[in-house]
Amino acid sequence: MLSPFRRIAIGAVVSLSLVLTACSGGGSSNAGADLELSDKPVTIRATWWGADARAKLTNDAIAAFQKKYPNIKVEGQYKDWGGYWDALATTTAAKDSADVVQMDELYLASYADRGALYDLGKAKKIVNTSQFDNEALATGQVGGTQYALPIGVGVLSVVVNADLFKKYGVDLPDDKTWTWDDYARIAKELTTKSGGEIHGAAGAPGFDAGSLKYWARQDGGDLFGKDGNVSLKPQSLVKMWKFGLDLISSEASVKASTMVEDQTAGITAASLATGKAAIGSAYNTQITALQKAAGADLRLLQMPRAGDTKANFFKPSMYWAVSSQSEHPAEAAAFVDFMLNNQEAADVLKTERGIPANKEMRGHLEAGLTGSDKAAVEYMNAVTPGEAPVVTPNGGSGIEPMLQRYSQEVYFNKTSPEAAAEAFIKELQGEVDAAK
Template identity: 70%
Template sequence: MSISPLSRVAIGTALTLSFALTACSGSGAGSADELSGDRVTLRVTWWGSDSRAQLTNEAIAAFEKKYPDIKVKGQYKDWNGYWDALATTTAAKDSPDVVQMDELYLASYADRGALFDLGKARKLLDTSMFDREALATGQIDGTQYALPIGLGVSSVVINTDLFQKYGVAVPDDTKWTWDDYARIGKELTDKSGGKIHGVSAAPGFYAGDIKYWARQHGGEVFDKDGNVSLKPEALAGMWKYGLGLISSGAGVKASTMVEDLTAGVTAGSFATGKAAMTTAYNTQLTALQEATSAHLKLLQLPHADDTEANFLKPSMYWAVSSQSRHPAEAAAFLDFLLNDLTAARILRTERGIPANKQMLARLQLNLSGPDKAAADFMHGVLQGRPPVVTPNGASGIEPALQRYTQEVYFEKTSPEAAAQAFVKELQGEVDAAK
């Protein structure tokens, strides 16, 4: 399994965060029980594209119409620039009031006191329409520091046109195993005469890969205390499986995997019709559909046994800075973005399938095509409990994993040696942050 990320982490960003936040502590100024009644200005920041900015600004305008005493100034950057800027402003005690947050950095900011306890804003911020499992993804030690905007689950996406063209049957995803996945991948490669590959990648390039693989082998990547509990033998087994995909021809070459990593989900082997199966979040179906112009279908991930290894993955969160002088107004803004139908109709699924069940139910009435397929799929997948939030110090897990994965797939080191080294390095980063 190689799950395309909802977001990516840069090593330099992780270092910037670790350095800049060491001096951070929240001021916690202002009351969150009720609005002040004064004219205030909130600063809101997020990462993303120009299209996301356009939709977010439309939602901001709708909020300002409903709350004429609250002015909202929005700003956005690309992924890497966003985290560098947020770390710098937070260390300088000048953080924006409302921040878009990612799971990889949630604990890092919460543990350093940089985020506001949203439980103190219950009168203004309604969380009743969120499942307990969804709320848990934004909690650290039981405190609600962030609320998920959208949710996704890992899946296999198949190009049914290529399956039909080369006479390969679509598998029953309620029963198939990883051996079936490899066998079908090779069958597609062989029947096409090498014109395509069955599988676009092998597991190990994203943190979601090892979370799923660890669960299938009775473990987790992190334990409840935030220490690394990933079993090296489980990680080594994942890489051995990936090497098998490559050597058999079921999967693309290691060099192509790296090229696909750089190209992104909409320009890789699967998106360009050079592979018939890939792994992705269900929420990426729309982008893949547009890129391929083919008939695509979402399937549940293969599994090793009856373990419910899949889990809800927040696309991103909204959080309030502990440095905000207007936490009540910030909470009201979050409530509008997450709970107001006007905002839901503007933002739709741009940040993922809405985590708010009521908003999703109302949006589903008008969803169609891949958006509807993605929403329907998420509710039909067997899900286990949410994994432990990535602990402080481990936000660089993804680039480290990619480094070791490339060493293994280019046969520069053995799966066993790489697994031992990765676990040791990751635990060292967690220990250093304590």
């Protein structure tokens, strides 16, 4: 038995030396090609971000899993979004990561490239991927390796408050044909007809990576190329920001400062949800939360089009992945399989993490959906997406706050769109280079 002082002293030395030498990643369990489940009692940890509603559903699913695999005990751990990434980085750095982790598109490559995630290709016997489209599977691949599986998918949509349209006598647009010019015109009309009571548009593009991706893709480009470098063209950025600037200056949209406020407030407290604007942008899966907060007739419209390019895309709302530090990758993989492929789990989890990327589960759930959930699925089925976008490369995880910063500079008239576009691309590429 060591005395407490000795232990502390040893701990201090260990902490220092661990950081100094930081033993190389990957446990020994990573070596075997084909994983086998053991029948001995095993405890694994699963961690995710989200609020209490998600925690309840996930714990119910865990209970069902434990019934099916009596020898595996799953400890569920949840955090809020910001805290989740701090904790995940810290525990991973200390080689103490949870076995099963919920991943986001922004961070996937950052973790995968640095060897923090387990290659699910080695768990083919345990994780069934037959019910996933190739496009869906591709969203979880980094450098050709399947590091994560998408849980749910969403697509960009325009959300309109039909009640406000009716109130001010403005017709809903035909979303099969409308363009960004129509969008601006209608928004302006709403502002005018309401006498300034409301604004037409709840925001301008450039506050989330999704909207930028859409504007890049409608020019036939994208944010990142297959080589993992920034492929975004400055013209696309300039076009997007000029469109936003026009919205703001013509008062078709809320003021730039309101957009900033909405950004920090979260979607259920922003202008669209509080009825201060009639048109907004969101992922189709967010309609249920928006609807509830707004207490009005909200509808999903297709994104405006510029030409014939299929600019929209399926965005995985989140993934399940297994940590490379897991001592029980087989059991962790079994849990991932259960959460994605098991009907019992789907019945519990429903669409809380997005509309299932698993086709069978989506079909299974579709019949039972009502109201806005049903509308979200119907909307998605009506979208023909373009080619799947490249996963955000290592180093690109900070793209969203970076984009917001530049958008704010442009929308507050501190920089010209042209100068900002140049600087943004340079800074983003710099981050990607630094992470190589």
